[in-house]
Amino acid sequence: MLFSSKKDLIGIDVGSSSLKLVRLKESRGNYQLVNVGILPLAPETIVDNAIMDSPAIVEAISNLIVGMKVKGRRVATSVSGHSVIIRKIMLSIMTEEELEASIQWEAEQYIPFDLSEVNIDFQILGPDEKDPSQMNVMLVAAKKDYVEDFVALFAEAGLEPVVMDINCFAVENTFDVNYGFVEDEVVALVDLGASATSVNVLKADVSLFTRDIQAGGNLIREELQKRLGLSSDEAERAKLGVRNIGDVDPEAIDEVMDDAVENLVQEVQRSLDFFAATSGDDKITKIYLTGGVSKSRKVCDALEKHLGLPTEIINPFRNIAVNEKEFDPEYLEAIGPMFSVATGLAMRRVGDK
Numbered sequence: 283m284l285f286s287s288k289k290d291l292i293g294i295d296v297g298s299s300s301l302k303l304v305r306l307k308e309s310r311g312n313y314q315l316v317n318v319g320i321l322p323l324a325p326e327t328i329v330d331n332a333i334m335d336s337p338a339i340v341e342a343i344s345n346l347i348v349g350m351k352v353k354g355r356r357v358a359t360s361v362s363g364h365s366v367i368i369r370k371i372m373l374s375i376m377t378e379e380e381l382e383a384s385i386q387w388e389a390e391q392y393i394p395f396d397l398s399e400v401n402i403d404f405q406i407l408g409p410d411e412k413d414p415s416q417m418n419v420m421l422v423a424a425k426k427d428y429v430e431d432f433v434a435l436f437a438e439a440g441l442e443p444v445v446m447d448i449n450c451f452a453v454e455n456t457f458d459v460n461y462g463f464v465e466d467e468v469v470a471l472v473d474l475g476a477s478a479t480s481v482n483v484l485k486a487d488v489s490l491f492t493r494d495i496q497a498g499g500n501l502i503r504e505e506l507q508k509r510l511g512l513s514s515d516e517a518e519r520a521k522l523g524v525r526n527i528g529d530v531d532p533e534a535i536d537e538v539m540d541d542a543v544e545n546l547v548q549e550v551q552r553s554l555d556f557f558a559a560t561s562g563d564d565k566i567t568k569i570y571l572t573g574g575v576s577k578s579r580k581v582c583d584a585l586e587k588h589l590g591l592p593t594e595i596i597n598p599f600r601n602i603a604v605n606e607k608e609f610d611p612e613y614l615e616a617i618g619p620m621f622s623v624a625t626g627l628a629m630r631r632v633g634d635k
């Protein structure tokens with residue numbers, strides 16, 4: 283595959299707690315892992331989706347690229363949060379070209395921002411099941427200044443972002459390659475990150491419902507800090523399972539964690555209840571989890587119990603060839619939950635939406 287490495291992009295997920303990088307080599311639809319790396323970001327680097335410390339992010343990007351000797355400059359990255367609006371809308375059947383010409387006008391009523399402030403994109407999902415004269419369209423709008431800030435980070439690190447994706451679509455891509463969609467089967471992909479949790483319900487490969495919840499693992503850490511007077515570091519360690527923290531009662535830690543996990547799980551449940559109330563016959567049969575917080579047994583158990591549905595943690599490297607001399611399988615298993623976005627990005631191609 284003489285040219286394959288040229289079309290492969292570097293997938294970089296700028297998460298609020300860490301930066302993740304994946305580079306794959308694709309040949310005839312098969313992927314091989316070339317690079318995988320993660321660098322933590324300090325909690326004040328990205329707050330509420332706003333970039334507070336861009337030099338720190340630029341430095342982290344450069345360190346990952348240089349440290350791992352990553353080849354190439356072209357990057358696929360993604361955005362999420364309240365600067366991004368994802369809406370499924372219904373329009374009269376028309377061609378892609380017709381919609382392209384009228385999308386600004388059609389989109390206006392669904393976007394709570396001035397249209398001059400956003401980049402708009404769309405994907406025609408297909409005719410509506412109940413009314414074939416109508417079609418479903420996934421409308422995506424991202425605030426221009428937010429996207430530009432992101433692009434600037436990569437430019438400063440000497441890279442060229444050529445694909446700008448949305449986090450939950452990158453996870454969808456990873457799921458598709460590693461698990462595959464089953465006709466008529468409705469599943470929910472839930473990305474439990476540090477500051478946000480995203481929910482994407484799909485019927486086969488068509489998204490039925492998406493929701494961004496502005497709460498994640500940080501919520502658990504903050505509750506531990508607030509209620510037990512722990513420092514940020516202590517709380518993070520307690521969250522990851524450490525119980526001998528000063529003279530803090532381990533049972534108290536468990537109690538606070540149970541409450542915080544309960545709150546988080548209730549948020550996910552509220553989203554899925556909303557989906558259930560509006561989706562007619564489409565019933566979710568399985569929940570696929572990803573994001574660092576899905577490593578928590580407590581969270582997975584609580585989700586399974588509340589939702590009454592089987593859950594499984596997505597392994598983003600499941601169908602990716604891995605040279606075990608280069609990458610320790612145990613390490614990949616441990617970091618896997620953090621890498622669904624970056625892996626989905628690394629599978630993108632220039633020109634992809």
Ligand SMILES: Nc1ncnc2c1ncn2[C@@H]1O[C@H](COP(=O)(O)OP(=O)(O)OP(=O)(O)O)[C@@H](O)[C@H]1O
Nearest residue numbers: 297298299300475476477478499573574575577578
């Ligand atoms: N074993 C574990 N148990 C509980 N939480 C964990 C565990 N491992 C990681 N986490 C939590 O997962 C979070 C990091 O996950 P992830 O890397 O998916 O987030 P992110 O992509 O940086 O954040 P976001 O997507 O919200 O911007 C942190 O809150 C971290 O504490």
Ligand SMILES: [Mg+2]
Nearest residue numbers: 297298475623
């Ligand atoms: Mg994330």
